[in-house]
Amino acid sequence: MSEKGRAALFFGPGKQMEITELPVPDPEAGALVVKITRANICGSDLHIWRGDGWLGAMARPDGRVIGHEMTGYVHSLGEGVTTDWAGQSLAEGDRVVYQYFAPCMHCRTCVRHMPAACPHSFKVLRGKPNKFPYFRGAYADYFYVTPQMAVYKVPDKVTDTMVAGVNCALAQVVYGLERVHVNVGDNVVIQGAGGLGVYATAVAKQRGAGKVIVVDGIDDRLDLARRMGADDIVDFRVHDTPEARILQVKELTGGYGADVVCELVGRSQVIPEGLRMLGLGGRYLEIGTFYPGSPVEIDAGGLVTSNLRIEAVAAYDAVSLHNSVQFLERNLETLPLDQMLVDYSLEDINSAFEDQDAGKVTRASIVM
Ligand SMILES: [Zn+2]
Ligand SMILES: [Zn+2]
Numbered sequence: 001m002s003e004k005g006r007a008a009l010f011f012g013p014g015k016q017m018e019i020t021e022l023p024v025p026d027p028e029a030g031a032l033v034v035k036i037t038r039a040n041i042c043g044s045d046l047h048i049w050r051g052d053g054w055l056g057a058m059a060r061p062d063g064r065v066i067g068h069e070m071t072g073y074v075h076s077l078g079e080g081v082t083t084d085w086a087g088q089s090l091a092e093g094d095r096v097v098y099q100y101f102a103p104c105m106h107c108r109t110c111v112r113h114m115p116a117a118c119p120h121s122f123k124v125l126r127g128k129p130n131k132f133p134y135f136r137g138a139y140a141d142y143f144y145v146t147p148q149m150a151v152y153k154v155p156d157k158v159t160d161t162m163v164a165g166v167n168c169a170l171a172q173v174v175y176g177l178e179r180v181h182v183n184v185g186d187n188v189v190i191q192g193a194g195g196l197g198v199y200a201t202a203v204a205k206q207r208g209a210g211k212v213i214v215v216d217g218i219d220d221r222l223d224l225a226r227r228m229g230a231d232d233i234v235d236f237r238v239h240d241t242p243e244a245r246i247l248q249v250k251e252l253t254g255g256y257g258a259d260v261v262c263e264l265v266g267r268s269q270v271i272p273e274g275l276r277m278l279g280l281g282g283r284y285l286e287i288g289t290f291y292p293g294s295p296v297e298i299d300a301g302g303l304v305t306s307n308l309r310i311e312a313v314a315a316y317d318a319v320s321l322h323n324s325v326q327f328l329e330r331n332l333e334t335l336p337l338d339q340m341l342v343d344y345s346l347e348d349i350n351s352a353f354e355d356q357d358a359g360k361v362t363r364a365s366i367v368m
Contacts (some may be wrong), residue, residue, distance in 0.1 A: 003023070003024040004021040004022065004023055004024060005022060005024050005140060005141030005142045006019055006021060006140060006141045007019070007020055007021070007022050007065045007134070007135060007137075007139070007140035007141070008020075008065065008067075008139040008140065008346060009064060009065060009129060010048075010049070010059055010063065010064050010065070010066045010139075011059055011060075011061070011063055011064075012051070012059035013050055013051030013059070014051070015059075016350050017139070017349050017350055017353075018063070019346060019347060019349075020063070020129070022129060022130075022134040022135060022140070023134055024075070024134075024141075024142055025132055025133040025134055025135065025142075026076070027076055027077065028078050028079075028147070029078050029080050029147070030078055030079070030080055030081060030146075031078040031081070031133075031144065031145060031147050032074055032075075032076065032077050032078055032081055032090075032145045032151065033074075033076045033135070033142055033143070033144055033145070034073065034074060034075060034096060034098065034142065034144075034145055035072050035073055035074075035075040035141065035142060035368075036071070036072040036138060036140060036141060036142060036143055036368050037071060037072045037073065037160055037367070037368055038070065038071055038072075038160050038161070038164045038341075038365055038366070038367055038368065039067050039069060039070035039139055039164070039365070039368070040070070040164050040165055040339075040341065040363055040364070040365045040366075041067070041069075041352060041353060041356050041363065041364045041365070041366070042067075042068065042069045042168050042169070042195075043194070043195070043266055044068075044168075044290055044291075045066060045067055045069075045353075046353070046356060047290075047291055048066055049353050050357070052291055053291035053292055053293035053294060055291050058126075060126075060128070060129075062128060062129060062130070064126075064129065064136070064137065065129065065135065065136050065137030065138075065139060065140050066137045066138070066139060067137045067138030067139040067140075067366070068100040068101075068137065068138050068168055069138060069164055069167060069168040069169070070100070070143065070164060070167065071095065071096070071097050071154065071160055071163045071164045071166075071167075072096065072143065072368075073094060073095045073096065074091065074092050074093060074094045074096055075142060076092065077090065077091075077092065078147075084096065084151050084153045085150045085151060085152060085318055085322065086152055086322055088152075088153050090151075090153065094153055095153065095154040095160075095163075096151050096152065096153055096154060097151070097152055097154055097163055097166050097321065097325060098143075098145045098149050098150060098151040098152070098167060098321075099149040099150045099151075099167060099316075099318065099321060100125070100137075100138070100143075100149070100167060100168075101121040101122050101125065101149070101315055102120070102121055102122075102123070102124050102148035102149050103115035103116070103118035103120070103121050103148060103315075103317075104118055104120040104121075104148060105118075105148065107119065107120060115317050115318075116175065116313065116314060116315040116316055116317055117314070117315075121315065124136060124144075124146055125137065133146075138366075139346065139349055139366055140346075140368075141346075141368055150318035150321050150322070152321060152322050152325050154325060155325070155329045157329060157332060158328045158329055158332060159338060161338050161339055161341055161365075162328055162332065162337050162338050162339065163325070163328060164339070164341070164365060165195060165339055166321070166324045166328065167321060169195045169196050170199045170203075170324040170328070171316045171320045171321045171324045172196070172287060172313065172314075172315065172316050172320075173196055173199045173200045173203055173264075173287070174316070174320045174323050175313060175315075175316035176200075176262070176285050176287050176311070176313040176316075177200065177203055177204055177207060177260075177262075177285070178320065179285070179311045179313055180260050180262075180283040180284075180285045180309075181283070182207045182208075182209055182260055183207065183208060184207075184208035184210075185208065185209075185210045186207075186208075186209050186210060186259040186260055187209070187210050187212075187213070187252075187253045187256075187258045187259050187260075188200075188209045188211070188213070188258060188259065188261075188262065189212075189213045189214075189215065189234075189249055189258040189260070189261040189262070189274070189277050190204070190214045190215065190225070190230070190262050190264060191215050191261065191262060191263050191265050191273075191274050191288075192215070192216060192264040192266070192270075192288060193214050193215075193216035193218070193221035193222060193224065193225040193230075194221065194264065194265070194266070195339075195363070196264040196287060196288065197214065197216070197221075197225065197262075197264040197265075198221070198224050198225050198228045199228075200262050200264055201214055201228040201229050201230050202228040202229050202327075202331070202335055203327065204260075205228075205229035206327070206331075209260075211231045211232060211253065212229060212230050212231050212232075213230070213231065213232045213233070213249060213252055213253075213258070214226075214230040214232070214233055214234070215233075215234040215236060215245060215249075216233075216235070216236065217235055217236035217237045222235065224336065227335070227336050228335055228336065229335075232252050234248045234249065234252075242272075242273040245273065245277070246273065246276050249277040250277075253279065256279040256280075257277060257278050257279030257280070257282060258277050258278055258279060258282060259278075259279060259281075259282055259283065260278075260282065260283050260284075260285060261274045261277050261282065261283075261284050261285070262274075262284075262285040262287065263284070263285065263286050263287065263288045264287055264288045265288045265289075266288040266289055266290075267288070267289065268289045268294040268295070268296040269296060271284075271286065271289075271296050271298065272296065272298060272299070275298065275299075275302070275303065275308065275310075276302070278306065280307060281306070281307045282306070282308055282309075283308070283309045283310075283311060284309065284310045284311070285311050285313065286310060286311065286312040287312075290314055339363060340362060341364070341365035342355075342362075342364050342365065343364075343365050343366075343367045344364055344365070344366050344367070345367065346366055346367075346368055349366055352364040352366060
């Protein structure tokens, strides 16, 4: 174990990240070590970096490797690992995607079919940087994939830039739309045409949605949403009040309101508006606002009298990650799935965060 790799350590909001060297671990039985090739900065990494809600508490005084949207290739395989979780043979050098969290699969929550809510999932990510397995985050040369983390081979045709976001945004959207059972003929409203929103547009269409209506107000994002399959747009520069947008959704759905509304903006303030876009018996999917400490006022009586359901979704299950990789492979000829990324070196990680926070780049990506 004399090999070493670089890792960017995060010490807390407002502090510069520092590059250090950590030992490359030997994988235990059932585990594997990935050589990371690319790691994106996700909206939730920015929340952590800024310390939104109580996320500043995720820092450690001795530093922590953050980041979770990533891809890479197999560096070394632990004893007994011969295939990925779909049964395809796995060897050193194979390109892979994987969960960055580790549901235990035997606690009460996992046993009750909710591994996405497993309280043990993120334990391994919180450990000390100078303790095995060292590489616990994406902004580093390596990542340690524990035996509990699902791993799938990436088909040759699916590029690194397409697949780097799959273990976060796409898998979560695939899982979320399954949780609210988007079905043939459902009219679906997507609040927010960011990364999550444009994926949700395409996935909802493939699940058979009748109409997908996207709410946003930035031309590039609306354009991408259309190319991902949006049937209608509610432009909040035109419909510039909640009332106007709700009315527009009602009109576009024959007066009924939507069957499913998805909050993919990341701001809890849009939730009351989204709930009012639903028709009777509608389902609301909450994904965007992922940090506690974001309260919002909801008309409980309105929920009850309309028989509404709310599903809140964090993380995802293994099969959603597999389905996401297959979704990319199936649609790469017809959908604009290659993300527009702006590349930075690991040494420039502080500038990457500053630039994305300032809106100079939409999506920064660290290339190892
Ligand atoms: Zn993410
Ligand atoms: Zn569990």
